[in-house]
Ligand SMILES: Nc1ncnc2c1ncn2[C@@H]1O[C@H](COP(=O)(O)OP(=O)(O)OP(=O)(O)O)[C@@H](O)[C@H]1O
């Protein structure tokens with residue numbers, strides 16, 4: 001007799017199919033198994049889902065159900081807990097289970113037939129050696145782990161208690177609050193060692209791919225011989241599948257990855273560490289807009305394993321959880337070796353004599369300081385959060401500016417390949433020789449990016465070896481690693497870069513860090529902008545003086561027009577706690593997160609009117625519900641870059657005093673939004689972003 005099964009498939013979002021679908025099978029198939037099923041005229045991958053059929057599906061006659069086509073039974077099923085994690089993520093971020101479940105699997109896995117999978121697994125069997133070879137490129141002699149600092153020892157003693165508690169209840173999430181260079185990584189390493197020695201798998205999350213190589217090297221060195229894999233978007237599809245399988249089969253004991261790795265299948269998970277937990281890149285920005293940090297906390301509770309969230313500048317959400325006792329705060333208040341944090345110097349740009357229309361990127365005192373470091377044979381890091389040569393090209397005759405024809409933004413001038421490039425839609429053209437409007441020969445760059453800064457530094461400091469690291473210089477695979485290597489090996493005197501180089505790296509020779517123009521974030525309409533800026537500057541400062549010998553001489557320069565700003569005052573003292581206190585007080589009085597819960601409804605259309613009409617209709621519908629009583633639905637507004645690739649983008653903010661009330665409204669709202677989309681023909685796309693990061 002044939003059996004009825006639920007199967008999660010990746011149905012397109014607009015189809016409104018949100019629950020797993022029912023299929024028939026001759027034999028029982030274990031929940032969590034990967035299968036091939038028909039959907040419409042296509043055949044796709046699906047996952048047999050645990051739990052009973054939905055009401056609608058259960059009402060279907062067996063004769064109306066289609067059969068499962070194949071079972072990929074060479075693969076052990078995904079665990080029940082993995083399915084629970086996916087189900088939670090889907091429900092919390094308002095997506096279908098099938099979409100989340102399938103989109104977090106390695107893309108190649110969704111393409112394979114049972115035979116192809118078997119062949120792939122056979123190949124993997126032949127390569128257990130390779131797994132270790134990858135983990136440690138050269139079998140270096142294993143160094144002795146350092147003696148723990150007293151602070152580290154205290155933190156680990158507390159962690160040990162948690163790790164040792166038998167797994168009936170989930171231990172509280174740990175917020176590891178440690179200043180830059182305080183040895184947080186060593187804490188992850190020791191905690192990992194503990195979990196590994198108990199036969200458990202360990203998951204370590206990092207915010208960006210560019211941070212994985214160094215951390216990977218540190219783990220590989222410490223755990224030589226322990227199979228380790230990485231999971232991030234820069235892997236080839238074949239690597240990603242291979243690594244995912246190693247984790248799923250329990251062969252890889254350590255998994256290091258970016259946000260997508262939070263969904264790795266880890267049958268023996270024993271510990272999760274989230275490094276730089278405050279980092280915005282933990283939030284996925286399309287599809288299911290999940291926060292990997294928040295899901296890591298959820299997953300740890302589900303699996304009753306410890307989770308460590310580490311940061312020198314925790315997110316205010318996590319900080320508040322620690323204040324209320326939901327998270328356990330463990331602190332590393334000092335740098336390793338007792339080194340001081342760099343002295344912060346706010347340079348007041350108002351004191352420079354102003355020439356008409358010209359602002360200097362590099363103040364003479366900063367240049368002098370850079371020269372001094374150069375002469376002492378020390379490295380400096382100069383950062384500016386804007387790549388390219390200049391953000392705008394401008395004609396002084398007629399006022400023409402290098403606007404993007406498709407976006408409400410300027411195209412950026414890239415000197416190296418002489419292009420004008422839009423950083424929003426990618427539209428790129430050769431730089432015009434003359435003004436396209438009036439023919440004037442004299443079109444000039446306005447403002448500056450890293451490319452120009454590199455040029456100016458090289459000109460101002462002859463003989464200095466200046467190198468630049470940003471998204472433009474690291475496009476090719478392997479270039480970032482080799483560039484960072486050159487910095488580590490002292491082949492660079494001055495490193496110019498975007499925020500890419502300001503976080504996480506353990507630079508040993510940098511003694512001066514300078515932020516060229518960080519002011520703009522002070523006046524952003526996004527309430528999280530100050531929090532992000534403060535974290536960025538603290539992180540950047542943390543790159544200086546990491547060698548205790550040099551710490552006392554190290555400096556962090558900030559060139560600013562607003563040296564009296566409270567944010568900079570807190571930075572002067574490296575006082576995250578004071579900064580967090582004042583921000584939290586502001587948030588509380590304004591009713592902003594973490595004191596309220598937000599969702600954004602976004603809409604895109606060819607015209608702003610069409611997007612507006614959809615959002616307004618959605619708002620009217622929701623406001624009529626009793627469930628919306630305590631919620632605030634704000635009027636739709638254009639996004640900060642209103643038009644991208646000829647699409648007008650608007651958003652509408654929903655604010656709720658509780659998570660529960662927000663979730664209840666969203667649940668009622670979703671089917672209506674699907675229906676409204678069908679009525680509003682002009683609308684291209686809509687999406688809900690729960691706990692949005694950028695407002
Ligand atoms: N107990 C120890 N004894 C000696 N050196 C240590 C010890 N713990 C860590 N270190 C070294 O101190 C340096 C800083 O440590 P680590 O990179 O772990 O700091 P961190 O807190 O993660 O810093 P950041 O937040 O800035 O990334 C590293 O080079 C590390 O090898």
Ligand SMILES: [Zn+2]
Nearest residue numbers: 404407422425
């Ligand atoms: Zn554009």
